[in-house]
Amino acid sequence: MSSEAERARLVGARAWRGESEWRLVLRRLHDGQVRADPLHRFWVGVQAVFNDLDRACYFERRFFNEHPSNHLSPSFGDNIRRAGSSPLPLPGLFSRTSSESCSEKLPNRTSHAPLFEQSGRNGHRYDGVVPELPEMQALSERLDAAFGGARIERVMPLQFSALKTVAPMYDTLNGQRLTSVGRRGKFLVMELERARVLVHLSQGGRIDIEKPSKTTRAKGSVVRFVFAKSGLLVKEFGTERKAAWWVLAPGEEGPLAALGPEPDSKEFADLIRTGADARRVHTMLRDQHTVAGIGRGYSDDILHRARLSPYASLASLSEEQREMLLASVQEVLAEGLLEERKRTGGLPAKVGDHWIVHGKYGTPCPRCGADLRRVSYESHEVTYCPECQTGGKILADRRMSRLIK
Numbered sequence: 001m002s003s004e005a006e007r008a009r010l011v012g013a014r015a016w017r018g019e020s021e022w023r024l025v026l027r028r029l030h031d032g033q034v035r036a037d038p039l040h041r042f043w044v045g046v047q048a049v050f051n052d053l054d055r056a057c058y059f060e061r062r063f064f065n066e067h068p069s070n071h072l073s074p075s076f077g078d079n080i081r082r083a084g085s086s087p088l089p090l091p092g093l094f095s096r097t098s099s100e101s102c103s104e105k106l107p108n109r110t111s112h113a114p115l116f117e118q119s120g121r122n123g124h125r126y127d128g129v130v131p132e133l134p135e136m137q138a139l140s141e142r143l144d145a146a147f148g149g150a151r152i153e154r155v156m157p158l159q160f161s162a163l164k165t166v167a168p169m170y171d172t173l174n175g176q177r178l179t180s181v182g183r184r185g186k187f188l189v190m191e192l193e194r195a196r197v198l199v200h201l202s203q204g205g206r207i208d209i210e211k212p213s214k215t216t217r218a219k220g221s222v223v224r225f226v227f228a229k230s231g232l233l234v235k236e237f238g239t240e241r242k243a244a245w246w247v248l249a250p251g252e253e254g255p256l257a258a259l260g261p262e263p264d265s266k267e268f269a270d271l272i273r274t275g276a277d278a279r280r281v282h283t284m285l286r287d288q289h290t291v292a293g294i295g296r297g298y299s300d301d302i303l304h305r306a307r308l309s310p311y312a313s314l315a316s317l318s319e320e321q322r323e324m325l326l327a328s329v330q331e332v333l334a335e336g337l338l339e340e341r342k343r344t345g346g347l348p349a350k351v352g353d354h355w356i357v358h359g360k361y362g363t364p365c366p367r368c369g370a371d372l373r374r375v376s377y378e379s380h381e382v383t384y385c386p387e388c389q390t391g392g393k394i395l396a397d398r399r400m401s402r403l404i405k
């Protein structure tokens, strides 16, 4: 996917995430405050999010049903195209002819369903949140308690491209005892009698504990480990297929070899205390080669706790700020782990429900009450408090201000 399309997809994904966002976008469109270019991006995003023309059309219709008086005509896609915006990165929505009509009802598809419709355990919707160290650590503890010492009767690869190794063969795992489940970075590490299995959930990967083990192959299934009384199913929400697993010889590192130190290590403490990394701390914390296990969610909370600007570089920090940063990393991850340890079972569709500031832009800062702000990037967004972190300065959020003025 081109970066333009990816950007649009993310804008779209964010726009559809909640009803309030949906209303906001509708209102902005209705008010005519969106120029052709952002509108075009918006609909490209819609198409990318819904993955096909029918779904995009359905939402186009919904838009006009709710706003029949909108000054944009139902053929506004063509108007936008004529308005001379840049070439569309994706075929489809704007290239349909007038003889093609949109479906009246949302197509009831069994495949390629958009991420927003997929429901997880207890009906919680998958929210596109990447599990980070606290989620994965607590999950590994639950899996260790549930499966540690049990014998794997059978391994069922359910999506072959997710298996990243060819030797040892996955079927050599059949009959082996799972001695322990641990974590390194964001990887689950399953130690077997004569092998080691790694699982990386990436963004959409989640885990079900099945009692008893099922034999079905639900949409998004990645791999199932069948035990005598239960099963461990790795599955993946969303449309991307990034969840992966590796079968390694005992002790073999595989992708773990590329990981930086754990956040609670002396090596990481030394890096924060003495490092001259010129990158932004936010970027550095999310780089798995630099430190393993932290992602976009907890890095927002860490910087908020440390009262550091999302734009601060490690090299620019005073000794005091470095200590504050280090303490914040430990505290925020430890608090996250405490919350995660309250869960039972596998890993549900919706995680990230206990963040302090991440994803909470527009709500009051829990420390000072100022409105939390955000800066949007291609692959993520950063939430911060201007009062606590940037000396009152509002950081430019160019992309969002172009979409919604």
Ligand SMILES: [Zn+2]
Pocket (backbone or CB within 6 Å): 365, 366, 367, 368, 369, 370, 385, 386, 387, 388, 389
């Ligand atoms: Zn604040």
